[in-house]
Amino acid sequence: MGGDAPGLRVDTVRALRDAGITALLAFGLFLPLVGFQTVTDVRNDLILVTRWPLLLAVVAVVGIGRLAYSLAVEPWLRQRALLPATPAPAWRVQAGKWFLPFAIGFVVAYPAIVLATAGFGRAVKWIDNFGIQVLIYVMLGWGLNIVVGLAGLLDLGYVAFYAVGAYSYALLAKTFGFSFWILLPLAGVLASFWGILLGFPVLRLRGDYLAIVTLAFGEIIRIVLINWVDLTNGYAGITGIPRPTFFGIPFNAEDDGFAAVFGLEFSPIYRTIFLYYLILALALLTAFVTVRLRRLPVGRAWEALREDEIACRSLGINTTNTKLTAFAMGAMFAGFAGSFFAARQGFISPDSFTFLESATILSIVVLGGMGSQIGVAIAAIAMIGGTEIMRELDFLKLIFGSTFDPTQYRMLLFGFAMVLIMIWRPRGLISTREPSVVLKERKIIGADLVKEGHG
Amino acid sequence: MEVFLQQLINGITLGSIYGLIAIGYTMVFGIIGMVNFAHGDVFMVSAFIALVAFLLLTSFLGISSIALALFLVLIVAMLFTSLVNWTIERLAYRPLRGSFRLAPLISAIGMSIFLSNFVQVTQGPRNKSIPPMVQGEFVLFTKNDYPVTLSFKQLIIWFVTAVLLACFWYLVSKTRLGRAQRACEQDQKMAALVGVDVDRTISMTFVIAAALAAVAGTMYLMYYGVVSFADGFVPGVKAFTAAVLGGIGSLPGAVVGGILIGLIETMWSAYFSIDYKDVAAFSVLAITLIFLPQGLFGRPDVEKV
Known part of the structure; x- marks a missing residue:
């Protein structure tokens, strides 16, 4: 990986920290409305039901998504931004015409x-x-x-x-x-x-x-x-x-x-x-x-x-x-x-x-x-x-x-x-x-x- | 006369709720020049958070003192709604800042659709009703067998609105954050040059807007005792009307506009037709924008070539 410019290195520690923070944030965001559900019981009263597994699943998905973003998508985007803009290949111009x-x-x-x-x-x-x-x-x-x-x-x-x-x-x-x-x-x-x-x-x-x-x-x-x-x-x-x-x-x-x-x-x-x-x-x-x-x-x-x-x-x-x-x-x-x-x-x-x-x-x-x-x-x-x-x-x-x-x-x-x-x-x-x-x-x-x- | 007085009381109560939401519109418009279409739905989300918090406090934790429960519900709703709005700004609006003007509007409309459907999916499409939190009323006087009453609920709404507006006014006019906000409102680049953290200030604006919307949401839940996922749109548009009527960008204008809209709506329902009460509010919006676009307290918008 010696050829990488310093800005392109993937910082795993930072990615993990970001993912952790995002997951924590997601926990806070989804706690009230995903963690709890208001349902009407048999006596027609409104009661709360907890949905911890669902909440944990949502939080995990968000956290892993963030991790994947900083480990895979972000470096790719940065890499692409550094490349010189290439003109559209000939087949795309042709395709556009047809x-x-x-x-x-x-x-x-x-x-x-x-x-x-x-x-x-x-x-x-x-x-x-x-x-x-x-x-x-x-x-x-x-x-x-x-x-x-x-x-x-x-x-x-x-x-x-x-x-x-x-x-x-x-x-x-x-x-x-x-x-x-x-x-x-x-x-x-x-x-x-x-x-x-x-x-x-x-x-x-x-x-x-x-x-x-x-x-x-x-x-x-x-x-x-x-x-x-x-x-x-x-x-x-x-x-x-x-x-x-x-x-x-x-x-x-x-x-x-x-x-x-x-x-x-x-x-x-x-x-x-x-x-x-x-x-x-x-x-x-x-x-x-x-x-x-x-x-x-x-x-x-x-x-x-x-x-x-x-x-x-x-x-x-x-x-x-x-x-x-x-x-x-x-x-x-x-x-x-x-x-x-x-x-x-x-x-x-x-x-x-x-x-x-x-x-x-x-x-x-x-x-x-x-x-x-x-x-x-x-x-x-x-x-x-x-x-x-x-x-x-x-x-x-x-x-x-x-x-x-x-x-x-x-x-x-x-x-x-x-x-x-x-x-x-x-x-x-x-x-x-x-x-x-x-x-x-x-x-x-x-x-x-x-x-x-x-x- | 007695009907009028009663409607006056009801109208001011409803208007306080609209006013609290309207501040959110007017602040966000003032600072980034965008109609935050999702604000009505943030209000609805806050009412749901308040609902969950209320049920949690009363049934799980067994808090029986209503005053304490209400206070805690208010705090919880404000905290979580602020978090929601902070995230929305971060995800949906910040990347579009400085982009072309329609982009944040469409993003906000998308967010509004997302929020109402999120609540529908997670909490179900049915109306959620709770037993009245606060009961009892003062009978002010009785005339022709028509008692004019001021219920405790209404009194609480007036009181909470007044206290929060006072805190909010202090925040905006006396603190460092408020100064930064007003600076960003005038010129973001210049504010950044003199050391104001513009991003943070805008984030805080969304947080404050959400906190006030959460107060409105909690009050709405307490007042009507029922909330549904679709309750964001109409109050949102009415609150926006209030903000426009008061002059968008003007904070006292938003409150005065809110109370005026509340009064127009209740008076219209009482004296004309309850079916067309929303038409009254929407007509006020159209008429204000056409004839008095700067609103009651706003500065006229001069376009320079």
């Missing part, structure tokens, strides 16, 4: 792949819970990306517009019997109307303050949905929402249903596949519109606004209109997604539109790298797909016993992952930006040069 067509090809072929691998019976679950669910969040992420990533307006109440879209579709379809294809654009229009309405009062606000006010608006809309029972049926929600049809042909077992018309055996999978392609088309529409908008004057105004509002104003850009169009565009796509959501579920209630949803969508945008379409899609797949996969990890029951329920830990890990990804890459997974206007030469901009938008 990534987009490959990704689109994969999502288009996804239902076929699932059908081929999982079989007819289990495919519904994989297309619906996994494919459609992820695509809804991809679409919402791309929609919010317009507001946050391009215009730099931090919106924590985005789910309100999603709710407006969903309730518009549900109420209009149930009351007037309009079809999905009429109501889809209408829901988008209504949602963008709300976007402008809520955008007006917050025009002067920026940054965190804007986030908090939009959060308040989102919550107000949810509380109104809960309490305006005559219209929305309150907590119970709206059931029996008409499902979308294949351009007029319903997906049912009747003689005029999809299966019968096309001479197939009836199966719920056709509807699922149809819904999958529907949300895929909507999501791609969102991406396409965003890409085109970036090249239009309004898109350039958004990005200018994100970089510097005062400069924007002194250049004669109407910041009011610019902000309102961003809110309206973002809200419109949320409205589309909302009406799709209502049509897919057939049931909506205020529970689907909590603050947690807004936070999830915002975190997808930020974790993906604000403004980066591919980054947002990857973040949505990682965060939503990852937590959905947690439902499938039944083999963990073999390790932790049959009472172990992995789904319980979904949101716990979700929150933890948010923190970790932020620490690992504060600028998001894809942190470079492709400029929409160039002088002479096309260069990728590092995110450090892009303002985060104080809104």
Whole structure:
């Protein structure tokens, strides 16, 4: 080991001491809530039960983790930091070029792949819970990306517009019997109307303050949905929402249903596949519109606004209109997604539109790298797909016993992952930006040069 | 009149709890310019720690004196919650200091989701209720068969809040730590140059914020006798509203804002509609930020080019 620089030596004594301190800290942290559990006994009184083995296990895991970090990970990181930066190898550049067509090809072929691998019976679950669910969040992420990533307006109440879209579709379809294809654009229009309405009062606000006010608006809309029972049926929600049809042909077992018309055996999978392609088309529409908008004057105004509002104003850009169009565009796509959501579920209630949803969508945008379409899609797949996969990890029951329920830990890990990804890459997974206007030469901009938008 | 007086008493009590949480928001925002989204959940965690401590003291150790038990619960909750918040700052916020502005906010939102789900996983999703710790009340006067009462619980909350605020005020305005805090608030680089340990000062800010949130959590548990893992979000947002209303960064503002929010909420519930009481608080937040962004006691934020 003579070749090691002095700073690279692994100091075992120090590592052990650090691990000891960390374990002690973990003991203190977890003692009250892991060491003790409050349970209700037979007389309905609250009593304490101790869980020493669990506490010791947690403390041991934390301590050993810390030890492994200082013995293995830290030296590796330091070693890497000393190496000169190498340009990306040729295969990675090639892979980057082919990534987009490959990704689109994969999502288009996804239902076929699932059908081929999982079989007819289990495919519904994989297309619906996994494919459609992820695509809804991809679409919402791309929609919010317009507001946050391009215009730099931090919106924590985005789910309100999603709710407006969903309730518009549900109420209009149930009351007037309009079809999905009429109501889809209408829901988008209504949602963008709300976007402008809520955008007006917050025009002067920026940054965190804007986030908090939009959060308040989102919550107000949810509380109104809960309490305006005559219209929305309150907590119970709206059931029996008409499902979308294949351009007029319903997906049912009747003689005029999809299966019968096309001479197939009836199966719920056709509807699922149809819904999958529907949300895929909507999501791609969102991406396409965003890409085109970036090249239009309004898109350039958004990005200018994100970089510097005062400069924007002194250049004669109407910041009011610019902000309102961003809110309206973002809200419109949320409205589309909302009406799709209502049509897919057939049931909506205020529970689907909590603050947690807004936070999830915002975190997808930020974790993906604000403004980066591919980054947002990857973040949505990682965060939503990852937590959905947690439902499938039944083999963990073999390790932790049959009472172990992995789904319980979904949101716990979700929150933890948010923190970790932020620490690992504060600028998001894809942190470079492709400029929409160039002088002479096309260069990728590092995110450090892009303002985060104080809104 | 008698209804109004009763609501005034209830509102001030609720407002004291909000005020204690609001100080945490305002201090952290003042010193590192970040909305600590997880603070509401730290408050909820503290209520759970208080719950465990209370059960431990009364059933395991058999302490029968309520005053002593309450005092010990308060100390235990403050200690452990401080530890929790210290660790959170160290793990989730410190690596992001000086990073781009959204990063700590997202990290804090992640922490908030983590904390509430951690409590749900470890303690179960059900509401935890305990028998009333403190009973009894003073009947101030009775008019039209409507007694206006001040319960012992409320009196304790007023007293504890007042005492702790006094200690806290002393800490911030008279001690070395308080001076360091105010220095860091103005200019961290300059403070570091004159020998203030900025990291330590920020850590201590989180510790103090957590200790005050723990007082609020203990009082909340004693007042309502029930707590659940989801109880962090709404009080958190209301306390943040209080901090904004009072002028973010201003400590007396946070307390006054807290009491105002408490009053608005109870009055709204009494005279208008209890279903929409949260709408009242959220509307106050939006209206304040739109028309009076610097709050009641805050300094206006001037942007220089």
